[in-house]
Amino acid sequence: MNTMTLWHITGWEFAALAFAALLVGFSKTAVSGANTVSLAVFAAVLPARASTGVLLPVLIAGDLLAVATYRRHAHWPTLWRLFPAVAAGVVVGTVFLMWADDAIVRTSIGAILLLMAAVTVWRRRTADAEREPESVTTRTGRLKARSYGVLGGFTTMVANAGGPVMSMYLLSAGFRKLGFLGTSAFFFLIVNVSKLPFSAGLGLIDARSLLLDLALVVFVVPGALFGKWAVHRINQRRFEQLVIAATVVGGLQLLLR
Template structure:
């Protein structure tokens, strides 16, 4: 990776990245999955392939703050059930990154964003109809495996596992605090595990970490804002805004 391109970001570009970092903190402590907007911004401002490596340490900073906030509410049986399938998805995503160039990465990220928006809209429609998933333990394990593999792949390729895991946790009946606590530990563990893969692919190095250090400063106020807002935020309106921004971000990447 030519890390010199990371310092070709102008004032407006850095402001956009700072806003994306703030949204990362907010999403980690308030609305999990909202950072799909952040990855669209990163991929638009930076080279698409490089953006995945630059965003990862910023996400980990948000994960640490989320764990500190909701550490008492994690459901570990759910986490242990997901991790093997997630590991398989991360491995598949790593193989994909070995041959994908910047153009392919940009298309993949855009397509993933649009897919995640479609999944979220489908989930919301089912929720309005009052539909519930039923099935035996075997179907529950199969669901965990399928969500885990897709979540591992999307989080490795585009740091976009949030909507996948959000849909899984919501379908499993998690309430707000349990959802946030389980999600916080899940992404901290998975994102830290991704570090050697990203470094081995050349997506993270010393120069990129300097940019991460500058952006991590903006994660903290975002996390504090999310911690305050989670009790008062209009979830329906915010999800609509996130979906709209995700669709626009995905289209922008595909049409660019």
């Protein structure tokens, strides 16, 4: 059985998943990348492959709430530049899932996340002056968009872990807080919805797993509302530090499991 249902888990396990769903809502409207903790909780409670199928509809619920909150702040030129590379990454990730075991998947993604965090920190220290989203129109910016796009598509397909990769890209491109959240909201709504047929085709989503999702999405809403309240109380530098820290934690937990 590839999927998981509401009847396979204990009360304590459901409580852990509910907390993770609440954190998904918070990450979508406040600190993108923090849902790597949710990824870890789902993978700890459920079998790793099954966890990706259960988590995906929960993430989409969070994406819908984030789009409703930050839709006016999206930077569409950046999105159109990313989508072709992301599509290629999703296809590569689907092929990868056909043969890779859980250990290979975790190690690969953990290493990528830590690398992205290191590159972003290095760039912020050596080229802190470039902070406009329009800088991604340069040749170097286009190459960076393609590289991050493929990595983002790959990691989001194999483990729903594309958030930290795209967070690193948007930070390195100089997005401010609301532009960051608005652009990432539309990006992940479109990408996650497009992943549904792939996940269903791999046997990770079916009617039984969706029943568990139905019970969990209720907890996404209060998390999103809390994130909307909190984001206006976090300054830009602290916001960036939290995003990078969440990425590092996510990468480490995948490598050390």
